Amino acid sequence: MLLIPCPYCGLRDESEFVYGGPARALPDMDAQTPEAQHSLYRPINPRGPLRELWYHSGGCECWITLTRNTITHEFEDDLS
Amino acid sequence: MGYSALSLMGHAFRGNTQWPTLIAAPDMRTIYDIVIIGGGGHGLATAHYLAKIYGLTNIAVCEAGWIGGGNTARNTTIVRSDYLLNGSFALKHFALKLWEDLTQDLDFNIMYEPRGYIDLAHSDGELEQFELRANAMRLRGADAQILDRSALKARIPLLSLDMDKRFPVSGALFQPAGGVVRHDAVAWGFARKASQAGIHIFQNCPVTGFDISDGVLQGVQTAKGHITCKQALISVAGESSAVAGLAGINLPLNSINVQACVTEPVKPALDAVVNYNVGLSYLSQTAKGEFVLGGATDGYASFARRGSFERIEDVLARAVQMFPFLSRLRLMRHWSGTADITADGNAIVGQTPVSGLMINSGWGYAGFKATPAVGHQLAELLATGILPDLIAPFALDRFALGAEQDDAGIGPYPWLH
Numbered sequence: 458m459l460l461i462p463c464p465y466c467g468l469r470d471e472s473e474f475v476y477g478g479p480a481r482a483l484p485d486m487d488a489q490t491p492e493a494q495h496s497l498y499r500p501i502n503p504r505g506p507l508r509e510l511w512y513h514s515g516g517c518e519c520w521i522t523l524t525r526n527t528i529t530h531e532f533e534d535d536l537s
Numbered sequence: 538m539g540y541s542a543l544s545l546m547g548h549a550f551r552g553n554t555q556w557p558t559l560i561a562a563p564d565m566r567t568i569y570d571i572v573i574i575g576g577g578g579h580g581l582a583t584a585h586y587l588a589k590i591y592g593l594t595n596i597a598v599c600e601a602g603w604i605g606g607g608n609t610a611r612n613t614t615i616v617r618s619d620y621l622l623n624g625s626f627a628l629k630h631f632a633l634k635l636w637e638d639l640t641q642d643l644d645f646n647i648m649y650e651p652r653g654y655i656d657l658a659h660s661d662g663e664l665e666q667f668e669l670r671a672n673a674m675r676l677r678g679a680d681a682q683i684l685d686r687s688a689l690k691a692r693i694p695l696l697s698l699d700m701d702k703r704f705p706v707s708g709a710l711f712q713p714a715g716g717v718v719r720h721d722a723v724a725w726g727f728a729r730k731a732s733q734a735g736i737h738i739f740q741n742c743p744v745t746g747f748d749i750s751d752g753v754l755q756g757v758q759t760a761k762g763h764i765t766c767k768q769a770l771i772s773v774a775g776e777s778s779a780v781a782g783l784a785g786i787n788l789p790l791n792s793i794n795v796q797a798c799v800t801e802p803v804k805p806a807l808d809a810v811v812n813y814n815v816g817l818s819y820l821s822q823t824a825k826g827e828f829v830l831g832g833a834t835d836g837y838a839s840f841a842r843r844g845s846f847e848r849i850e851d852v853l854a855r856a857v858q859m860f861p862f863l864s865r866l867r868l869m870r871h872w873s874g875t876a877d878i879t880a881d882g883n884a885i886v887g888q889t890p891v892s893g894l895m896i897n898s899g900w901g902y903a904g905f906k907a908t909p910a911v912g913h914q915l916a917e918l919l920a921t922g923i924l925p926d927l928i929a930p931f932a933l934d935r936f937a938l939g940a941e942q943d944d945a946g947i948g949p950y951p952w953l954h
Contacts, residue, residue, distance in 0.1 A: 458845045459837075472847050476836045478791070478950060498789045498880055498936045502778040504840050527792070527838045 462534050465517040477510030480522050504528055539644045559729040560604060563737045568765045569597045571919055572757045574744045574780060575773035576600025578609035578720075578905065579897055581727035581738075582912020583770060583919070585643075588734035590913075591920035596736045597766075598728075599759050601743035601776070605724040608774045609905065611874035613797050613819060613831040615810050616906040617654040617715030618679060621670050624930030625883060625944050630679055631927060632910035633714050639909055645726030647718050648824070653809040654715025655684070655693065657859070659704040663814065667710040674712070682711045695806055697861055704815045704858070715810060717821055723908060747784040747894070754784075754893030768919055770895040775840065775875025777898035786889050788898060789880050789936050791951035794839040795831070795902040796848050796873040800866040802826030811859060818855035828863065830856055834876060834902065844873050876902045878951040881941035886911065886931040887924055895919065896933065 459471035479501035484493045501507070507527050512520050524533040548556055571587065573580045576598045587593045616636055618629035636649045658664040664683070671681040685708050686698055698706055732738055739761055746758040747769070756765040773780050775792045802825050812819040817833040832852035835844040849871065857864045879885060879899040884907075889896050897915060900907070914925045924932075930942055947953045 458847055471845055479838065494937055500778060500787045500789050500791075502788075502791050502838065504779060507838055509838065525837075528840050530839065530841055 459530060461511060462523065462532050463511075463513050463516060463519075463521055464534075465519055465521075466513065469513070469516055473513060473515030475512040475514050477512055477520065480508040480510050506533060559725055560732045560738050560740075565597065565737065565739060565759075565761050565764070567763065569737075570595040570766065570768065572596070572764055572766045572769040573598045574757070574769060574771050575607075576604050576724075576728065576738060576740065577607045577772065577774060578723050578727065578908040579900075579911045579915075580770065580772040581724060581731055582909050583772065583897075583915045584731040584736045584738075584912075585727045585734070586913045586916035587920060588731060588736055589642075590916060593920055594735035596731075597764060598731070598736060598738045599742045599744055599757075600738065600740050601773075603740045604728045604738065605721040608874040608876065609724045609908070610721040611797065611872060612720055612902070612905040613821070613829050614717045614720045614905070615654065615715070615819065615821065616649070616718050617712055617810070618906070619654065619656060619670060619674060619681065619710060619712045619715065620944055621673055622942055622944050623677070624942050626674065626677055626679075628910050628914070628927045628931075629907050630677070631913070632907045635909035635913065636718055639723075639726070643726040643730045645722060645729060647722045647726055649716065649718045651714050651716040652821070653692075654712045655689075655809050655811045656710040656712075657706050657811065657813055658708050658710070659706060659815050661707055664708045667708070671710055680713050682713070684709045684711050693807070693809060693811065695860055695862065696811070697859060702858060706859075717810060717823075718905075720905060723905075727912070744780060744783070747891075749784060749891055749894075752890070752892055754891055768893045768895070770897060770915060770919065771889075772897040772915075774898070774900065774904070775877050777877045777896070781889070781896060781898070784889070784891050784894055786891065786894075786896070788877075788885060788896070788933070790877045790885075790899055791838055792840055792875050792877050793837070793901075793951070794835040794841060794844040794873050795833075795876045796835065796844045796852070796871065797829065797831040798849060798852075798868050798871040799823070799827040799829050800863065801869050803828075803866065806862075807860070813855045813859050816851065816855060818852045818859070820856055820859075827869065828856075828866065831902075834878070835873075840875055842873055842875055876900070878902075880936060880951055881943040882945060882947060882951070883942035884911075884931045885933050886915070886928045887918065887933065889933060899931075
């Protein structure tokens with residue numbers, strides 16, 4: 458079970474969250490096709506630290522960005 | 538040497554001490570025609586069909602771990618072809634036809650048991666959607682039936698049909714040809730047959746790099762030495778991003794953990810594969826009597842091969858909704874594997890931007906059922922250079938072209954598939 462360090466609520470259980478995938482830069486609304494494709498499908502699949510989004514639906518209802526290691530599942534963000 | 542009743546008796550008289558090893562341990566050559574990276578079911582099936590149909594045996598299979606240690610032996614052994622989209626259906630249905638004769642073809646008992654696959658619907662709307670899928674399957678030559686509640690009661694007497702549940706069962710899609718196949722026997726059977734044909738299989742032999750000049754593959758670097766080859770196939774499931782990355786190819790994949798577990802063995806109680814559709818929980822009973830359970834992915838990116846208890850709890854809660862007696866069984870084993878999932882939840886199979894380098898990835902947690910068909914079709918691609926129709930819909934460039942194969946209609950979020 459993941460304990461996710463929400464910056465507003467502290468360490469909270471994984472079941473309170475919805476996963477939002479890797480944090481990526483969104484394209485401009487009027488971006489050209491290749492640019493829009495790139496931002497949508499550009500692979501972000503590292504073995505190791507990954508910046509990703511979580512939605513704290515069962516808590517503060519904020520979208521938060523955290524760094525987690527995909528091999529160990531450890532969060533690198535420090536709440537203190 | 539083939540297996541027969543005579544050889545079985547002969548070995549029994551010798552105390553079963555002189556069985557030959559399944560896979561030869563040859564020395565690595567410096568030149569092969571084709572290098573297959575990944576000794577899972579898909580890679581080994583490709584090797585087998587290259588030898589069987591095209592007579593090509595100057596082939597090396599490089600497996601980073603051991604044969605039968607990856608996702609081929611980590612899935613829940615289910616085979617079926619109840620897919621809506623033409624491309625998805627055709628490949629998996631061809632696989633079902635191959636599964637039927639594979640035991641004879643490989644001279645190795647893979648224990649294909651067409652017990653029937655039962656997909657439960659939990660509302661009238663969902664059942665109507667299943668009708669659509671069943672009709673699509675029938676139009677393309679497969680047998681599919683819709684079971685109402687009384688037919689379901691007759692087919693699966695122990696299934697709970699109580700209406701006072703949060704998600705009561707309203708009916709089911711039934712595919713009689715669906716069932717189970719002993720998964721590790723598939724890896725061993727293909728490996729043994731390919732090895733007998735003269736194909737070299739190397740275990741504990743990860744690939745560490747590719748030689749590419751002017752966009753053309755020249756060779757592959759492995760832990761056991763350099764191999765010069767004109768063609769190579771990457772078929773490494775959860776590690777696809779990393780291995781394709783060595784060749785400078787960025788695959789639109791996310792690696793996600795999938796878990797499964799088995800209960801203690803009990804007397805025969807369930808002779809079909811049953812799937813609970815609200816959030817997924819699928820189960821079947823093995824020949825030994827254990828119930829095998831699996832569910833959805835853990836959801837978040839992971840290479841850990843271990844997941845959250847939350848998902849196990851989820852899968853078990855749903856299984857108990859279907860079969861309340863399961864609550865009294867203990868779990869014996871639990872494991873997981875790394876699945877590579879694409880933005881449309883379907884596989885990436887075929888050529889890559891590097892000439893001579895083929896890819897087979899993105900099968901997520903749905904690749905086992907397609908194993909022989911993928912091997913058969915990739916063998917044709919490697920031997921003839923012509924892209925077979927069955928795998929053409931799964932080309933890498935479909936994401937740029939907007940030709941996604943999204944069976945569930947979920948959209949471009951890998952963690953939702």
